Amino acid sequence: MTDSSDAPTPLFDTLVVIGPGLIGASVLHRARRDRTIARRLIAVDINPAFRERVRELGIADEVTGDAAAAVADADCVMLCVPVGAMGEVAATVIPAMKPGAILTDTGSTKVAVIEAIRPFLRPDVPYVPAHPMAGTEYSGPDAGFATLFDNRWCLLTPLPDNAPDSVEAITTLWQLCGARTRDMTPEHHDRVCAIVSHLPHLLAFTICGTADDLADETRSEVLEFAASGFRDFTRIAASDPIMWRDIFLSNREAILEMLSRFLEDAQAMARAIRWGDSDYIVDRIERGRSIRRSLLENRQA
The missing domain is CATH 3.40.50.720 (NAD(P)-binding Rossmann-like Domain)
Known part of the structure; x- marks a missing residue:
């Protein structure tokens, strides 16, 4: 014993x-x-x-x-x-x-x-x-x-x-x-979390809202044929709404800053697609793959 x-x-x-x-x-x-x-x-x-x-x-x-x-x-x-x-x-x-x-x-x-x-x-x-x-x-x-x-x-x-x-x-x-x-520091924390946590949740809630606003026929197909990328967004978007409302409002300055930077990058990607800039598109995809590998190596994925 x-x-x-x-x-x-x-x-x-x-x-x-x-x-x-x-x-x-x-x-x-x-x-x-x-x-x-x-x-x-x-x-x-x-x-x-x-x-x-x-x-x-x-x-x-x-x-x-x-x-x-x-x-x-x-x-x-x-x-x-x-x-x-x-x-x-x-x-x-x-x-x-x-x-x-x-x-x-x-x-x-x-x-x-x-x-x-x-x-x-x-x-x-x-x-x-x-x-x-x-x-x-x-x-x-x-x-x-x-x-x-x-x-x-x-x-x-x-x-x-x-x-x-x-x-x-x-x-x-x-x-x-x-x-x-x-x-x-608290300030640095809020900037870090704005990009690695708060902005991804904001995008997930928004893209699910966009899908929900589509015409009825298209919306039903979105729900029926949802691929893994969209399903990942819906998992994040299933999070508690009150908790995330409070987070968005309490960290508004850092979130708005990161959202502004993201919108600029999204516009740049849109231009690359419009004008067929394949080098820019591949570079962005490769950077995403690199981040994913880093997360796996850091045991955060």
Whole structure:
């Protein structure tokens, strides 16, 4: 029989996950698996159906709708709510947190989220922003799974006044979840995510909308004969609309900049097709193939 005293000491005694959707539930699954992240797990959600489903899944020791009460004894509080709700939730939980507890989040944009949370910060509650670069098109507690973050990046955007030990703790949390970690500024994060995540989603939603607006006969053929390229767009476009609305609005400047650059490149490709510039077309395709190979080599595809 294994001596329980040989088990590793968890990173935190109590971890509270507010918003056990795809990301939050996946963190809970991972933390529940071997208890290296936290001894005690608390899930918080305002949706009674979600709370009941988390109970049925058995991925938290306690499930509640009372965020303020849940965080009172927490050592770490993770906000996994849509970015548009971060400020409101922070206003509720930060006053109730004990001194020394760490606040973190999983928002897909960082400048706007930090600005929303900053007015409620306390000097004795360090806030370490983070963004796990992992996901699927599914949402809700049932979407979560323990290996979601394996070999994916989690980008941390520490604040200037963050103590090294609080940043180290959140870095370790994500590494225990299976992620690779990197620090960057919030501004740089938002520009990077605008091109690698936000713009692709915007294009997917748009092209599916274009297909849906076609004449009835053509639309039915689109749905019947959809090739793999279009199916890939529909998978992305199946993502949660509220979450992506909030992301687009909170990172509007970076997204609009990247969209403008993309439109210029799309026009250049249109000109190449119109005038039969085969060298330009082949060059663009080869660059795309090269990026794909790089993703495979970097274990991101």
